[in-house]
Structure formats: structure tokens, C-alpha cells
Amino acid sequence: MCPEETRFSARCLVRLTVNGQSHELEVEPRVTLLDLLRERLQLTGAKKGCNRGECGACTVLLDGRRVNACLVLAASAEGCAVTTVEGLAQDGRLHPVQQAFIEHDAFQCGFCTSGQIMSALACITEGHTGSNAEIREWMSGNLCRCAAYPQIAEAVAAAARDMSASEAA
Amino acid sequence: MKTSGDPITRLDGPAKTTGAARYAGDQALPGQLHAVLVPSTIPAGRVTGIDARAALATPGVVRVLTASDMTRVHPDLDKITCPPLATRFLPMQGDQVLYEGQPVAIVLAERLEPAEAAAAAIRVCYQRDAFTPPETAPAEPPDPAKGDYSKSSAVTFQKGDAAAAIAAAPVRLAARYTQPSRHANPMEPSAILAAWEGDRLTVYDAVQHLPAVQGALAAVFGLGADKVRVVSPHTGGGFGAKAFIWPHEILTAMAARVVGRPVKLALSRQHMHAMVGPQPQMTHDLELGARPDGRLAGLTHATANITSVTDDYVEFGAIPSRAFYACDNITTDHRVRRGHVTLPTFMRSPWDGPGSWALGSAMDELARRLGVDPLDLRLANHADTDPESGQPWSSKKLREAYEEGARRFGWRERPRGGTRDGHWRIGCGMADCSQGQARFHSTARVRLAAEGAAVVESSFCDIGTGPATVFAQVAAEALGLDPRQVTVRSGDTDLPYSGPTYGSGTTLSTGAAVQRAAERVRGRLAALAGWAPEETTMREGRITRANESRTIQEVLGAAGLPELSSDGAFDLPGGAPVDMGEAGAPARTFGAIFVEVGVDPELGLLRLRRAVGAYSAGRILNPRTARSQMIGGIIWGWGMAAMEASHYEPKLGRWLSKDLAGVAIPVNADIPPEIEVAFVEEFDARSGPLGAKGIGELGATGVAAAVANAVYDAIGIRVRDLPITPDKLLAA
Numbered sequence: 080m081c082p083e084e085t086r087f088s089a090r091c092l093v094r095l096t097v098n099g100q101s102h103e104l105e106v107e108p109r110v111t112l113l114d115l116l117r118e119r120l121q122l123t124g125a126k127k128g129c130n131r132g133e134c135g136a137c138t139v140l141l142d143g144r145r146v147n148a149c150l151v152l153a154a155s156a157e158g159c160a161v162t163t164v165e166g167l168a169q170d171g172r173l174h175p176v177q178q179a180f181i182e183h184d185a186f187q188c189g190f191c192t193s194g195q196i197m198s199a200l201a202c203i204t205e206g207h208t209g210s211n212a213e214i215r216e217w218m219s220g221n222l223c224r225c226a227a228y229p230q231i232a233e234a235v236a237a238a239a240r241d242m243s244a245s246e247a248a
Numbered sequence: 249m250k251t252s253g254d255p256i257t258r259l260d261g262p263a264k265t266t267g268a269a270r271y272a273g274d275q276a277l278p279g280q281l282h283a284v285l286v287p288s289t290i291p292a293g294r295v296t297g298i299d300a301r302a303a304l305a306t307p308g309v310v311r312v313l314t315a316s317d318m319t320r321v322h323p324d325l326d327k328i329t330c331p332p333l334a335t336r337f338l339p340m341q342g343d344q345v346l347y348e349g350q351p352v353a354i355v356l357a358e359r360l361e362p363a364e365a366a367a368a369a370i371r372v373c374y375q376r377d378a379f380t381p382p383e384t385a386p387a388e389p390p391d392p393a394k395g396d397y398s399k400s401s402a403v404t405f406q407k408g409d410a411a412a413a414i415a416a417a418p419v420r421l422a423a424r425y426t427q428p429s430r431h432a433n434p435m436e437p438s439a440i441l442a443a444w445e446g447d448r449l450t451v452y453d454a455v456q457h458l459p460a461v462q463g464a465l466a467a468v469f470g471l472g473a474d475k476v477r478v479v480s481p482h483t484g485g486g487f488g489a490k491a492f493i494w495p496h497e498i499l500t501a502m503a504a505r506v507v508g509r510p511v512k513l514a515l516s517r518q519h520m521h522a523m524v525g526p527q528p529q530m531t532h533d534l535e536l537g538a539r540p541d542g543r544l545a546g547l548t549h550a551t552a553n554i555t556s557v558t559d560d561y562v563e564f565g566a567i568p569s570r571a572f573y574a575c576d577n578i579t580t581d582h583r584v585r586r587g588h589v590t591l592p593t594f595m596r597s598p599w600d601g602p603g604s605w606a607l608g609s610a611m612d613e614l615a616r617r618l619g620v621d622p623l624d625l626r627l628a629n630h631a632d633t634d635p636e637s638g639q640p641w642s643s644k645k646l647r648e649a650y651e652e653g654a655r656r657f658g659w660r661e662r663p664r665g666g667t668r669d670g671h672w673r674i675g676c677g678m679a680d681c682s683q684g685q686a687r688f689h690s691t692a693r694v695r696l697a698a699e700g701a702a703v704v705e706s707s708f709c710d711i712g713t714g715p716a717t718v719f720a721q722v723a724a725e726a727l728g729l730d731p732r733q734v735t736v737r738s739g740d741t742d743l744p745y746s747g748p749t750y751g752s753g754t755t756l757s758t759g760a761a762v763q764r765a766a767e768r769v770r771g772r773l774a775a776l777a778g779w780a781p782e783e784t785t786m787r788e789g790r791i792t793r794a795n796e797s798r799t800i801q802e803v804l805g806a807a808g809l810p811e812l813s814s815d816g817a818f819d820l821p822g823g824a825p826v827d828m829g830e831a832g833a834p835a836r837t838f839g840a841i842f843v844e845v846g847v848d849p850e851l852g853l854l855r856l857r858r859a860v861g862a863y864s865a866g867r868i869l870n871p872r873t874a875r876s877q878m879i880g881g882i883i884w885g886w887g888m889a890a891m892e893a894s895h896y897e898p899k900l901g902r903w904l905s906k907d908l909a910g911v912a913i914p915v916n917a918d919i920p921p922e923i924e925v926a927f928v929e930e931f932d933a934r935s936g937p938l939g940a941k942g943i944g945e946l947g948a949t950g951v952a953a954a955v956a957n958a959v960y961d962a963i964g965i966r967v968r969d970l971p972i973t974p975d976k977l978l979a980a
């Protein structure tokens with residue numbers, strides 16, 4: 080066995096919360112956050128479209144910020160709070176972003192959708208929804224080959240209005 | 249109650265927005281092994297040795313399979329045509345290498361990470377052979393012995409004497425249009441999980457037609473089809489890339505059999521480029537001759553597309569020239585250039601997509617030469633009947649679509665080409681959209697329970713086109729229910745046989761089977777009530793005749809039945825699995841796309857400013873999902889026009905970029921909100937009982953031509969080679 084292999088197969092302990100639930104896992108240092116979610120925790124909402132930061136299908140929130148989970152090593156998420164698409168609906172009630180995606184028909188095959196929704200949520204909380212052009216710019220890290228782009232931009236704008244209205248109320 | 253035709257939201261919306269929808273790569277089975285392919289690094293030659301020692305020493309690695317470990321395919325596979333088998337050439341049945349990326353070994357490990365690391369540690373020795381870059385290979389007629397693709401349409405077609413008619417025509421045009429290879433790049437790379445229980449195989453797979461995978465895998469192992477089950481509830485986009493059975497599906501099922509454990513293979517984006525073919529690079533040579541009034545006197549269209557050395561995939565790109573315009577003298581021809589490359593394949597929108605680019609550009613050039621509006625040139629050449637067969641269309645409302653599109657776009661009042669908006673020069677262009685209509689044999693079952701809930705069952709797959717929603721609407725309409733009372737079960741070969749989700753034929757075909765099954769259920773319910781079915785209507789859980797009315801529950805209760813179930817079929821003449829419309833009534837969808845672009849001539853930038861698509865595509869069952877599909881098609885066409893190209897590197901014999909960074913595809917910022925879609929009222933009774941036709945591919949046709957025509961309008965530069973990138977706008 081080459082020494083490199085030994086190094087990779089060493090284990091480290093990761094403690095993190097995912098959708099509010101805490102986990103303590105032993106992982107190899109080379110395991111990505113995306114593979115940890117999908118293969119270890121069976122949270123398969125985040126998708127692997129490229130595994131190298133090109134498509135956004137794996138987008139999750141890491142301590143509230145959107146990241147490509149395929150580019151994050153699980154070990155580096157030690158102590159972090161991760162939110163995935165599975166963690167958005169509360170008591171069976173869809174999150175306003177999820178609702179807006181359905182209303183505006185902002186998906187077809189649905190494979191990019193988990194990533195789009197997580198990215199949309201971050202785009203709104205970052206305050207990047209000032210105009211259609213701004214939304215499109217800040218949602219361009221999430222590819223959609225079904226090309227639901229105009230509907231995605233509409234859904235983000237609608238969800239932003241919804242969320243600021245309910246905040247004001 | 250009218251529920252077909254309503255713009256209801258997708259019934260799978262909650263599943264797809266919460267992460268609950270499971271795709272092939274999301275499936276997991278106890279004891280499964282992760283597979284990673286070891287791709288060949290040369291495009292042609294033989295494998296002479298494989299050193300897997302380091303790989304096997306990697307903790308977690310269970311096996312490294314090479315050609316000698318794999319079972320040989322059963323002769324039954326010879327009986328499966330190609331397509332639906334994607335290619336006759338199956339890697340790892342011997343030592344031959346015929347394209348770069350071809351798998352030469354498979355690593356199986358308990359976890360993904362060691363499988364990936366071990367695959368990288370395998371050393372393969374090759375004997376290299378000379379290879380042929382396909383794009384510069386000679387163009388030759390397709391060989392009918394090299395797969396069955398060349399039999400899907402007429403390779404050559406002749407009507408009248410095109411050469412003589414063109415020579416005698418007062419206005420002539422001859423031009424070559426070219427387009428690069430393009431990979432479908434669905435967001436979901438292909439994935440499959442295969443598990444054996446004795447001699448029964450179950451696969452969870454990313455597909456566009458479950459029964460085809462079932463039949464092919466059964467043949468590979470010489471099993472009855474009933475021994476193979478394919479499960480595929482959701483596919484993460486297909487666009488043709490998952491239409492046929494590619495080698496990785498067969499190899500994964502073989503690997504699972506060899507090791508006696510479930511095996512899961514999720515292709516990387518890079519391996520996807522090797523394992524699944526692209527739309528091929530191709531050239532179109534067109535000649536047009538016209539009378540002074542614009543009417544076409546003669547038309548010739550000859551294409552040549554690249555293909556592999558193993559099978560002849562023919563991209564029938566000249567079909568539009570025998571289908572779009574009225575003309576007495578037409579010649580078309582298709583050739584192939586064979587080289588060492590993964591076999592190309594159907595991609596949205598096959599045949600008509602490439603062909604409409606070339607023909608739509610040539611018609612614009614002809615209009616300029618004649619000094620007539622490009623829309624008027626189309627009107628002058630409107631094909632009232634099918635130019636190829638002379639037969640009447642099943643239905644066609646293209647004139648209405650032209651009018652609606654032109655009105656919405658403001659075509660007749662458009663700004664003069666080259667009008668400035670800051671740095672941008674504005675141009676407008678239009679082109680015809682049209683796609684041949686396939687129909688597929690399909691069956692479905694509808695079950696109606698006493699409490700008024702219905703279930704639709706059929707083995708169709710959901711690739712995003714919304715069948716689960718539309719078929720619930722169809723069943724709901726027949727049974728007088730709310731679509732939300734209809735559950736759709738699909739994506740499993742244990743359910744009644746459905747045709748594929750390609751060829752724009754699912755709605756028309758499987759939808760008709762659902763409708764028949766639902767109507768039968770209604771008929772049986774009426775009979776139980778003692779009424780003639782045609783005298784009854786159903787509404788809100790009740791069946792009614794004249795002023796008598798009973799609930800479903802009452803009728804079933806009195807009969808002592810928990811539910812009623814009926815099967816329905818959409819059968820094609822002669823028991824055919826597929827046709828291109830009723831005999832004597834060729835079926836097509838039609839439309840026109842109008843675009844406005846901005847060109848920055850100093851930087852060579854090209855931007856889409858707005859688009860209007862107006863279509864004649866039969867009855868639209870759900871305007872909301874239909875609109876999305878057309879917008880998706882238009883954007884797909886924009887990618888073809890302005891961005892997408894996969895280049896074959898002729899020195900290395902491989903794709904230059906195998907990712908989503910080196911090959912540009914449209915992103916949200918590229919697409920303005922001003923994309924308008926309109927359908928003309930139409931009911932195509934001759935294509936099927938629903939009156940509907942397919943729309944999945946129509947939207948992507950014509951767009952590249954409309955964009956090229958708009959670019960010419962803006963800056964007077966005619967780009968005949970896709971995509972229209974800044975270098976071409978600056979070099980001219």
C-alpha cells in the first residue's frame with residue numbers, strides 16, 4: 080500500500096448539525112460534504128451533477144451561506160450547521176421558496192431543483208433580488224439543462240416578496 | 249368538468265421541491281458496491297496488460313474487473329435492433345479499443361472514495377493503432393449492415409429534377425452550413441444500480457424508455473423479459489442521452505452478476521462524455537433555385553455527419569428540405585464520416601433541429617437576394633400538403649401561427665436592422681420550427697376506488713415533461729374527478745407497457761392509452777348502474793344520467809366491488825411499435841420563432857433580447873407545463889446558436905473538454921424574461937384521440953437559424969458555422 084493511500088484512509092471525527100439534527104461521524108479526510116450527505120446520511124436531495132463546482136446541483140447552506148457541497152471537505156465542516164433542501168419544509172408546510180417554484184413552474188426534471196432552491200434562498204437573504212437582472216446574475220451558478228431559467232427568476236422574485244411581506248407582518 | 253387543458257401546477261411539485269423525488273443515483277441497496285470505470289486513454293488500439301495491484305491493495309476495494317472477468321453476451325442480443333440498443337459494440341468483451349474513454353476495467357469498492365482512488369491507480373498498457381479523426385474522414389453512404397439507424401428514414405430522396413430546376417431558376421443560392429458536435433449534458437449524469445436475486449435482475453436506472461432497457465438486458469443474459477425489472481421513477485433530464493441502452497448499463501448488470509452483489513455506477517461528467525454519444529458534427533450543402541415571386545423551383549440538401557467506426561448513426565438533417573416547403577423538385581442525401589469516437593446519438597431536437605438551422609438560414613439568404621420579407625417568402629412557399637408524399641397533413645395551422653407570432657413580436661413594425669441601442673446593434677430574425685411526430689404503442693391501467701380516488705398505472709418515465717400531471721388530468725377528465733384525486737404510478741416495468749419518452753410522442757401515445765382505460769372504467773361503472781355509457785356523465789364523484797345521479801361509492805357498493813379497473817391501449821396499425829403518423833396523414837408540428845438580438849460589433853458579443861414562438865402543435869393539455877417546455881426548447885436552441893460546441897481534438901483523438909466549464913451552456917444570466925410562447929387552437933384528431941401532438945422538441949427547432957438571421961440583420965455578417973461566437977463576429 081502506498082503511503083498516500085494510508086493518509087487518505089485515515090479517519091477523522093466530524094461533528095456537525097444537518098437540518099437541526101446533530102451528527103458525529105467518522106470519515107476519511109477526502110470525503111466531500113456532498114458524499115457525506117448522500118452516501119452516509121442518505122440525504123439525497125443535494126445532487127451530483129459535476130462533482131467539481133460547475134453546476135450548483137449540490138448547493139446547500141453551510142452556516143447560512145450557500146456552498147457547492149462537492150467542493151467542501153466534510154472534515155472542514157466540523158462544528159458547522161448544514162441546511163439541505165430536506166430541511167426547508169416545516170411540519171409538512173412548504174417553504175415560500177418551494178411554493179414559489181411550484182407556482183411558477185420553475186423546474187421540469189427536478190434534478191437541479193434542490194440546488195436552485197437552496198441557492199434561491201441564499202440569493203434572497205443576501206439581498207440580491209433587486210431586479211430581474213440581479214436575480215439572474217446571482218442565480219447563474221446553478222445550471223438548469225431543462226432551461227427553466229425565466230420561471231426560476233420569477234419564482235425567486237415572488238418568494239422574495241413573500242418572505243419580506245411575512246417578515247413585515 | 250374540464251380538466252385537460254387547465255394550467256394546473258405539477259403534481260410532482262412537492263416531491264421535486266423537497267428532495268423527496270428519487271433518481272437512479274439516489275437509490276441504495278444493502279451490500280451494494282460502488283463501481284468506477286477505468287477509461288482508455290487512447291482512441292484506437294488494444295489493451296495489452298492491466299496492472300491492478302495498487303488498486304487491489306487499496307482498503308475498501310473488492311474487485312477489479314477486466315475483459316476476461318466479464319460474461320459474454322448471449323446471442324439473443326443480436327435480435328435486438330440498434331436502436332434501442334445504442335451500439336452493437338460492447339467494451340470489455342475483448343481487448344479492442346475503438347474510442348478514447350472506452351472502459352477497459354471496472355473497480356468495485358465498498359465506498360465511492362476508494363473506488364475512485366483505485367481507478368486512478370490502475371496502470372493500463374496499450375498497443376496503439378493509427379486513429380481516424382472523424383471530422384476529416386471521407387463522407388460515405390451509410391452501410392445498412394452497421395446498425396439500424398440508417399433505416400429510420402430515407403437516406404436518399406428524389407422528387408422531380410432538382411439540379412435542372414435550380415440551373416434554370418432565375419434566382420439561385422448555394423451554401424454550406426456547419427455545426428459542431430454537442431453533448432446533451434443532462435444535469436443528471438447517467439447512473440444505474442443493478443441487483444441480482446438468483447436469475448432475476450432489478451435495475452434502478454436513468455432512462456427514457458424502461459421496457460427497452462428491460463428487453464435489452466434480458467437479451468444480454470438470455471433471460472425472459474419477465475426476469476428483468478427496471479425501476480426509474482424520475483430521470484434527471486434525458487434530451488436523447490438516455491433514450492437508448494448504452495454499454496455502461498450492460499456492464500454494470502454484468503459486474504453485479506460476476507460479484508454476486510448489487511453494483512451502483514454513477515457516471516462522472518467526464519465518463520459521461522465517453523459512454524454516451526453527442527449530436528454529431530455535421531455539414532449541410534444546400535442549393536436553392538427560386539422564381540422571381542419567391543416560389544421554390546428546386547431544392548437540394550446533402551448532409552454528412554460524423555459517426556463511430558462501429559455503427560453508422562445517421563443524423564437525417566435533410567428531412568426539413570423535403571417537409572417544410574412546397575417544391576416540385578427536391579433531392580436529399582445523407583452521408584457519414586467514420587472515425588474513432590463514441591457513437592453519436594439522437595439529441596433534442598434530432599433531424600429537424602440541425603436541418604432547420606441550415607434550411608432556415610438558406611431561406612433567409614434567399615429572401616435577401618429576392619428582396620422580400622423572410623416571412624413573406626415562407627408564406628409564398630407554404631406546404632399545404634406534405635411535399636415528400638403529396639399527402640394531406642394530419643393537421644396544420646402554420647399560417648395562423650405565423651400571424652400570431654408576427655403580431656405578438658411586432659414583426660411587420662420591427663426596427664430597421666442595425667438600429668443602435670448604446671453599444672448594441674439590434675437585429676431581428678425569424679425561422680420555421682417543425683418536428684416530425686412519432687407515435688408509440690402504449691398501454692395503461694386505470695383503477696377507480698369507491699371513495700372516488702383513481703390510480704393511473706403505466707411504465708412511462710418522467711424526464712421532466714410533466715406526464716404524471718398531464719395523465720392525471722386526462723384520467724380526471726374522463727372520470728369527472730379533480731386531478732388531485734388521481735395518483736399516477738409510473739417508472740416501473742411491473743406496470744403496463746408504455747412507449748418511450750422521446751420522439752415527442754409520450755403525451756399523444758400513453759395519454760391516449762390512459763384516456764381509453766379511463767373511458768372503459770366509466771363504461772363499466774355505467775353498466776353497473778344499469779345505464780348506457782354514452783348517456784352518462786361523471787362529475788364530482790357521481791355518475792349521472794338525465795336527472796338520475798348516483799355516487800361512485802353507491803354503484804360499487806351495490807355491486808359489492810372495492811374498485812373498478814380497466815386496461816387501455818393505444819395501438820398502431822399493423823401492431824407496429826412506432827410510426828410517424830396515420831397512413832395517408834403524415835404528422836408534424838409546426839410554428840415560427842421570432843428573435844431580437846443585440847450585437848456589439850467591437851467586442852463581438854451577441855445577446856438575446858427577446859423571442860416569440862408561435863406554434864401549431866395540436867391540442868395543449870396543460871398550458872403551464874407546455875409553456876415551460878417551449879421556453880426550455882427556445883433556450884436549448886439559443887445554446888445551439890450562440891454557445892455550445894464539443895470539439896474533437898484531432899491530435900489526441902479525444903474530446904477537448906469533458907465538463908461544464910470548458911463547454912458553455914446557457915445560464916440564467918443569458919436568458920431575458922421576454923420570451924413569449926403562443927399556441928394556436930387546434931385539435932389533431934388524425935394523430936390520436938386526444939387531439940394532441942408532441943412539443944418536446946419543436947421549441948428547439950428553427951432557433952439557431954432565427955438567431956443567425958437576426959445577426960445578419962444587425963451587422964450584415966452571415967455566420968454559416970455554429971455556434972455564433974465572438975471570434976466569428978470579429979473576424980468577418
Ligand code: FES
Nearest residue numbers: 128130132135149
Ligand atoms: S455537483 Fe457540485 S457544483 Fe456540480
Ligand code: FES
Nearest residue numbers: 187189223224225
Ligand atoms: S429542472 Fe431539469 S435541470 Fe433544471
